[in-house]
Amino acid sequence: MKKRLIVAYAILGLVILVVLAVVISFKIFDWPRSKPVVSDKVPILSESPGRVIYTTDTSLNKEPFEKECRNRGGVFNPCGRSCPSAAEVCIEVCAYTCELSGVKIISLPDQCYNEPQFEKYAVSEIYEGKMATVDFSSYPEASQFRTIIRATAAKGANFAGHYSIVEWGCGTSCQDHAIVDVQSGKIIHYSLPSFYGLEYKLDSSLLVVNPAANLPEDSEQTITSDYYVLSDNALNFVCRLPGVSAPAPL
Numbered sequence: 445m446k447k448r449l450i451v452a453y454a455i456l457g458l459v460i461l462v463v464l465a466v467v468i469s470f471k472i473f474d475w476p477r478s479k480p481v482v483s484d485k486v487p488i489l490s491e492s493p494g495r496v497i498y499t500t501d502t503s504l505n506k507e508p509f510e511k512e513c514r515n516r517g518g519v520f521n522p523c524g525r526s527c528p529s530a531a532e533v534c535i536e537v538c539a540y541t542c543e544l545s546g547v548k549i550i551s552l553p554d555q556c557y558n559e560p561q562f563e564k565y566a567v568s569e570i571y572e573g574k575m576a577t578v579d580f581s582s583y584p585e586a587s588q589f590r591t592i593i594r595a596t597a598a599k600g601a602n603f604a605g606h607y608s609i610v611e612w613g614c615g616t617s618c619q620d621h622a623i624v625d626v627q628s629g630k631i632i633h634y635s636l637p638s639f640y641g642l643e644y645k646l647d648s649s650l651l652v653v654n655p656a657a658n659l660p661e662d663s664e665q666t667i668t669s670d671y672y673v674l675s676d677n678a679l680n681f682v683c684r685l686p687g688v689s690a691p692a693p694l
Contacts, residue, residue, distance in 0.1 A: 486512040489526075489539070496542040500526050506540065513542035523668070523686040525554045537667050538686060556683035560671045562648040570646060571606035576629030583634035586622055593631070597624045604649040604674045607632070609642065625677065632677045639667050649674045656685065 486508050490497040496516070498509050506522060513520040524541025543554075578594050580587045589612055596610040603609045606627045614620045614637065621636040636642075640658035644651045653670040671682040 494543070495524070497524065497526060498540040498542070500537050500539045502538050502540060504540070509540045509542075516542055518542040521554075525668075525684060554684050556671065556685050559685060560650055560682055562645050562650050565648050565650040565673055567605040567647050567649055569605050571601050571627055573627070575600060575626045578624055578631065579629040580631060583622070583631045586631055586634045589622070593622055593624065597626055597629075601626050602646055603644045603651065605646070607674065609644060609651075611641070623674075623679075630677075633679055636679070650682075651679065 487499050488496060489499060496513070496518070498512075502522065506520070510520045519542070521541045521543050523538035524543065526537050526539035526541075575598055578590070578597050580590065586593060589610075592612050593610045597608045599608070601608055603623070606625060608624045608626050610622045610624065611619050612621075617639050619638050619641055621633075621638070621642060622631055623633040623636070624631050636653070638653050640654045640660075642651060642653055643655035643657075651672045651674065653672065654667055656669045659667065659669070668684045668686055670684045672679040673682055674680075
């Protein structure tokens with residue numbers, strides 16, 4: 445009786461081993477075929493109700509981004525604004541974006557229909573009085589550049605009637621700026637970066653970041669000319685024009 449049980453258990457053990465061997469063998473040889481195919485996901489830098497910012501690397505194949513944008517019901521922009529909507533002012537380069545607002549109109553909301561002109565935003569009153577002492581309380585971090593800010597503001601207004609734009613270097617092909625109200629001495633904006641400077645006039649509230657005339661003819665990254673208007677002590681984005689390539693600041 446015991447011998448029969450031993451034989452039965454031995455046979456059962458062999459059967460189990462054979463079954464396990466078959467299952468393992470099937471898994472090993474079938475793995476390449478049964479491995480799920482994972483599709484490459486389109487990278488997304490930022491997403492908001494009106495725009496999806498995919499990437500600033502415009503050398504990438506546009507087709508996956510165009511398809512993803514179509515699936516969203518948006519309009520693909522090969523040179524969209526790279527700054528998130530929450531950013532008041534930031535340095536701009538071309539980005540692959542999906543425009544979700546106003547998609548029924550065949551237009552890209554950030555693009556300029558026509559280049560804004562300084563005359564359209566003319567300022568009639570030019571301040572010629574005493575220059576106020578610069579007040580750093582609104583932007584304490586600007587005090588690290590207090591020498592250049594004070595020296596430039598002391599020369600008087602150079603923008604929008606009673607404002608002084610101050611510029612200093614921040615690396616190769618990089619400039620940063622502050623805007624001072626010479627009447628009150630208040631710094632109304634600090635850290636306005638650019639690749640190739642600004643264009644502005646004393647008798648106009650229009651300001652251009654990276655004006656087209658300053659852009660190089662060839663480089664590695666596409667940069668844009670961005671237009672802002674100063675109103676109520678704040679810079680307001682107007683529109684942008686695709687420019688030529690330019691290197692990122694170091």
